[in-house]
Amino acid sequence: MSVSTTFPVQETHDESGANLTGYNRIVLLTDGYSTPFHAKTAISILRYRSDDVVAVFETSGVGETAEALFGIGGSIPVVASLEEVDADAVFLGTAVSGGRLPEQWKPLILKALLRGVDVVSGNHQFLIDDPDFRNAAESSGARLIDIRRNRQNATSTGMPFREDCLRVHTVGQDCSLGKMVVSFEVQRELQRRGEDAHFIATGQTGIMISGEGIPVDCIVSDFVNGSVEALVRRNEGHDILLIEGQGSIAHPSFSAVTMGLLHGCAPQGLIYCYEVGRTSVKGLDHVPLVSHQKMIETYLANASLRCPSTLIGIALNGRNVSREEGEAERRRMESEFGLPTCDVYRDGAAPLADAVIKLRGELRS
Known part of the structure; x- marks a missing residue:
């Protein structure tokens, strides 16, 4: 696993990584940012690792449950003090703009470290760079784990992958609309059918859930393709x-990461993801979204520069519309593009798993 640097165990990149799946008494820190826009990391951990979470830390929601706060997580309590829970790790559960640590969190993180509780962060601002955090960790033996800190330095070889390894990659019209969830749900559905399917995490949330992967949005640009390939x-x-997708090929801020992923993983199949009703680029409201048709054509053209690729399905995210509206949209997209379309949040990933199996059969024949 190539994910993080830990302190005080060592300050250099560790190819074995931290055993993130070894934690089973996690407190999710979202204090002041407990919204779907900011707390998508926490929400995904609640979705896929709820058995390992003992509490959510949010001072404004004390006495509530994770279910009441986020609509997921059942009876996991919301607390305002670490003394209320027996924790082995605090996971920072937000994706705050710019990846910076909210200043009001520093006292809580220090308190956790001094109690010997490890702290796991997916932020661009690294915990290990703060001398107060380093001193607290050193005094207690706790670990600082920065998911995005890495020393990836591989360039792409362009060599083909194993012929019988089918690679399916999620791409999107924009950021933060469910590419990770779609990848994970399709993998789980295939596993339920007895297939040898594996999820490849490329972002901090996927790494926190699966325990392995690389943070492609924090790799030197020359090394993105090669690190993904490796x-x-x-x-x-x-x-x-x-293979989990990141960003969007049309996003003014994040298109480079998206392109590096496309060429690094050389997918034979693409699943296109979008959010129903979204009209502008996330974080840039003055930038309108590009049409589905143009996005799909662009993804296929660029992916196929390295490896012939085809679109096998469409995943819509209908969180902001009713079930009836979402179903009408699903039928419309399926009719327009002639491809299986579904909302994995509401209906599961079976149609997309069918599409993966179909693609494998076509490639073998």
């Missing part, structure tokens, strides 16, 4: 890889 190659013993 990650895929380490996992090409599996029959099917579901």
